[in-house]
Structure formats: C-alpha cells, structure tokens
Amino acid sequence: MSYPFFKLLIAFVIGIVIATFFKVQSVFIYGVLSSSLCLLAITIFFKGWSKPFKWLGSLSVIALFVSLGFWRVQQEQFLPENHYVNQGSIGSEAVIELELYEQLASNQFNDRYYARVRNVNTTQSTGNVLVLFKTTDSLEFTLGHKLWVYDDINLPSNARNPGDFNYAKYLEGINVHGQIYIDKNKILKQELPKSSDLSFFIKVRKRLETALYSSEMSKQPIAMIEALLLGQRKHLDKEITISFRKAGVIHILALSGLHVGIILLIIEFLTRPLQRWNSYGAYLQTIVILIVLWSFALMTGMSPSIMRAVTMFSFVAIGMTLSRRTNTYFSLMLSAIVLLLINPRLIFNVGFQLSYAAVFAIVTLQPLFKSLWFPRNRVLRFLFSIFTVTLAAQIGVAPISLFYFHQFPLGFLIGNMVLLPALPMFLAASVLMMGLLVVCGNAFKLDVLLNFILEWVIDFIHKVGSWDFLLIEHVYLKLWQVILLYFILYGTALFVSPVLSRSKKERLIPIKPNNFLHLSLFSVLLCLVISTISTLTKDSKVLILHQAAGSAISVYNNHRAQVFTDFYKMTENRDSITWNRLRWIEPHRERKVLRDSLHYDLKINDLEIVIIKEDGFYRKTYNQPIVLLTQSARVNLERLINEVRPTLIIADGSNYRSNFITWESTCLKYNIPFINTYEEGAVELSY
Secondary structure, eight states: OOHHHHHHHHHHHHHHHHHHOOOOHHHHHHHHHHHHHHHHHHHTTTTOOOOOHHHHHHHHHHHHHHHHHHHHHHHSSSSOTTTTTTOBBBBBEEEEEEEEEEOOOSSSSSEEEEEEEEEEEEEEBBBEEEEEEEEOOOOOTTTTEEEEEEEEOOOOOOOOTTTTTOOOHHHHHTTTEEEEEEOOOEEEEOOOOGGGGGGGOOOOOOOOHHHHTTOOHHHHHHHHHHHIIOOOOOTTTTTHHHHHHTTTTTHHHSSSSSHHHHHHHHHHHGGGGGGGGGTTHHHHHHHHHHHHHHHHHHHTTOHHHHHHHHHHHHHHHHHHTTTTTHHHHHHHHHHHHHHHHHHHGGGGGGHHHHHHHHHHHHHHHHHEEEEEEOOOSHHHHHHHHHHHHHHHHHHHHHHHHHHOOHHHEHHHHHHHHHHGGGGHHHHHHHHHHHHHHTTTOOOOTHHHHHHHHHHHHHHHHHHHHTOOGGGOOOOOOOOHHHHHHHHHHHHHHHHHHHHHOOOOGGGGGEEEEOOHHEEEEEHHHHHHHHHHHHTTOOOOOEEEOTTTTTEEEEOOOOOOOEEEOOTTTTOOOHHHHHHHHHSSGGTTTSEEEEEEOSSEEEEETTTEEEEEEEOOOOOOOOOOOOEOOOOOOOOOOHHHHHHHHOOOEEEEETTHHHHHHHHHHHHHTTOOEEEEEEHHSEEEEEE
C-alpha cells in the first residue's frame, strides 16, 4: 500500500472536516501554511543529516496538507456577490431563469433536477438549486432545458426530528443552497437547447437515442440501455429501480465507476497491439484510453458521479502504464486528492464515499479472499473472481450504506453473480447494436436478442427483489460506529494479509500482533464501552415532533416509547408512510414503541400539555400548562393566555405558516416563550 499518499489524503481530509465544522481564522490558516512550507524547505536542505530532521519533514508535510484542507474549505465558503443567496432572493417571489443540468431519480411525489440560476428578475445571478416538479403534472425536460418561472427559492429543510436526514447540509455539500417547487402554472416560458448550442458529444447521444427508439425493442429494455450506456434514467420504470435496489444491484443501473471500469478494461484490451508498436506505444495506448473515457463522460452529460469515476480511472489508466507495483493505491489516493482539491465538499457526498469505499475494498480485500481458493477450472476461477470482487465491494460499502440508507440487501450475491459476468459482453453488444442502427438502419435481429435478454433480467431481478427475507431493514449506525467498523475491518485485513500471502503450510505458523491488530482490537473495545455507556445513560423525555399535516408527541423512558398522533388530514397510505418514518426516529430505535391517539390534553407526572386543535376547544381549568397549537386552531390566543396562563406555547407543523407571525407577536406582548417547530424542529421537554 502507498502509505505516504494515504497519510497525505487522511491529513487533507482531516483539514477539510475541521474547517467545515469549526471556524478557522485566516491568520491561523496562513500561519500554518507558511510555517509548514518553511519547515519543509529546512528539512529538504538538511536532508540526510539526522533522523530528527526526517521526522520534522514528515510532520511539516502532514501540517501542510491539513492547512491546505483548511484553505480550500475557506475558499468554498465565500459565495460570489451575484449568488442568489447574497441577492436576497430567498423567500421572495420573482421571475427566475433556470437551466437544468442534472436529472435525479424521481420519488413518490416529485420529479427532481438540479438547475443553475441564470437571472432573478432582470438581475444576472448565479448558484445551483434543487428543482421539484409534481409527478402528477407529467412534465418532461431534457438537460440544458431553460425555464422562466414566477416562484420563490426556499432554503432546504434541516433535520427537524432527531435522527432525520439533514438534507440542507447534504445539498450544501454539493454546492446547492436552495430549492424551488414549481407548479405547472408557474412556468412562464421554456426553451429547448438549440441544436447549435449542443456539443458534438450531446448530438451523438441524441442520435443514439433516436436509433434506439427505432429498434424492435420494447420500452423498458430501451430505458435500461439508456441508463447503462447513456446515463439517462428518466424513462426507467420506478418499479424496476425499486427491484434493483432491493436485490442489491442498483449500481448496475446507476452509471458510475463500475461501467467506467469495464469500459477501461475493454479499451485496454482492444488497444494492446499499440504496446508492441514502438517504445512509446504504451503512452499512446494511455492517451487513446483517456480520450475514450472523457468522450464517454461528455456524451453522458458530465454528471458529477461520472466525472468522479472518469477522473479516478484516468489515474488508474496512467498507473497501469507506469507498471508500478503500488500503482493502484497510488492512483486511488492521488485521484481523491485532486478531486478534493477541486471541490472539498465532495468528502460529504454519498456517491464519492461509496465509490472510493468500494474500489478501496476491492483492491485491499479481494486479493485476500482470492488467496483462499484457486480453482483449476477456468470457468470456476472466473466465477470465483466475480464472487470475491462482489463480496469485497459490498463489505467495503456496508457501513456507509447502513449509515445513510439503514438497509442492506443480502441478495446482492445472487444478482451480481448473474449480471456481472455478462455485463461486459452486454455493454459491447449494446454498443454494436446502436452502431448498426445508426450506420445501417438495421440491427439484424441483435435488438430482438437483447430485448429478450433484458426482459429476462428484469423478471429475474424483480423475483430476487421480492424476497423480503433477503432485505435487512431498519439498521441505524452512528458516525462513530461507522468509523470504528472501518478500523476493525481494515485493521484485521491488514493484519492477516501477510499470513494469506504465505504457502498453505506456513499459514499455520502464528505471527506476532502488530499495530493493525492493536487498532482493530482497540476499536472493538471502544465500541463496547460507548454502547454500554449510552445504554446506561438513557433518560426520560417528552418530544413534540415536527410533522406536516399532522401532530405527534413522543413520551419515552429507558425501555419504551408511547407516541400520540393525530394525522387528521392524511390518507391511509400517507398515514402509514409517516408513521413508519416516525417509528424509526433516533429516540425510538432501541425502544419498544406503542401508538395512541392524541386528544385535547396530555399529562405526564407534573407535566401538563394542552392541545388546541382546529375547533379551538380547551378547558379553563388548566393551570400554567404548556400549550400546543395545531391544525391552524381558531382560537383567541390572548383570551387563552389570560385564562390558563401557559408557561410555553408551541406551534407544530400542522399549522399554516401565516399564523405564526400573529401568534408570535401575541406571545411577545405577554412575555411568553413561543416555539415554531418549522424553525426550531422537535421540542424536547423533561418530566
């Protein structure tokens, strides 16, 4: 392993994380930068004089990369003057010009895109936003589509209940600072990208799409080829996406490092004759590979995920040319450093984390698994290689997947063992078919064959995805658990690596514990200690939860939680979805949870909560309770204050926002604390 570059990457990441969560002064950043550079220059000058200078040199390089992390985050934190956030555009309706640049997977309610803001009213502007259209509006757009809308940009929501995903923080990490919900009637004007504005590669993609739809293939197989080769998932049926996700093979559909890696291997195989051409043949081969990879990225729309993958494998391709023993690790570390130098926020991007976790696990763990068995039969050897690659990748991404998605598909081995061996041949056949359609206008029944294969694949994955017993759900990890799991995983792997490199007889000879084993065992001990402390220190709380179109209060102690709900405006389906989400918020995860109806009052020991609903009903006999306003209650708040003398007034997410200004001013007049869960999130009370 290329430890020096690994240490530099870790130092750079530490600098980025510290500067993101703590304010680091410019004086300190430039002081550390200049000091580390001076120390590095001194140690280079006195190189070889003594051991302390070597240690000082290593320390100065580490400090340099930590301070580089500080500096890059500081540069990214300053938004330009013409950014829509600095122009006061948040929350104000205006005529906004948008250009769509990336399409996301649709959810149950919305079709989602990322867009660049070009103008706000008549003022030139910049910045990225998340754009959401109702799925019921059935609107279709292409990348590069320009829209003029009369609407307002809003800030994305933070985590309003404990354990909720902090979407605002995630979007900020990818340089998106606002979101806009666009109804069909809010679109004033739209403009398709002109053919003259399209790059050569986008025109090629459009031509290939047209050829695909002229084939004899049915709708969903065409949509799969679009997703696999052209990076377009807009026509893919949602049920297919869900089935692939449950089967643990969603990476097949998401154009990413897997596809780029396969393309790299195919092009490397096809260009091998160049190596024998002359002494510069290997370099010429690398240039051809890089041209093909970046042309592919341009043709698929240069989405952030494909750019990351192509950048990573560009360094891998260069490393292959250098033919160094450590080139793979070196290429991985160097590509990560380059990408983070360009955009330090990538470290918080889920796709970036999953990509590098998977590739690093394959490079580190797969050789260990492969050394356990060497089949003499070529077919068995190939299948076992696929098995070990799949297993290593899934182990590598498992902690991150559980942290973000809280589920793990055990069917990944079945799906990957069937699909991965055939994927290179399938991609090559799809490219050949599209080439024949473009050049000859006829695929010579290759499209019929591919259509049959893809329909079988869809049915097979749907079957695997329907086996619910293979899907582990509701597994929640904390960040410290994820970090310690990786310490345990790689500490153990690097400890046993020298053992597995021996012959079968020598493997029985024990080896001395090293630092990797110590790290792994210490991480296990730390996991047990922290888990025990957190179990013993559980306390009893009342939580007023934030919930749109409904109200919920959670009362929990050491072992159980009782949740009182009133989802008065929800359909049965939405009620079920909402309850499933609230059931698994952080305070409920390690407790038995019961559900009950929320009435007009709630008394827990000495804590008394009065719930004012839409009808405004309350009894005058309460004495200094906490008041919860719900359902845009029709109540005279001044009279209520005088009659029951509340100590605190809370308004939850079931109210219209227009009520909050009036209620807050009334509370201010009577000097009573007022909390709005839209702004403050869930309210925690002790009892």
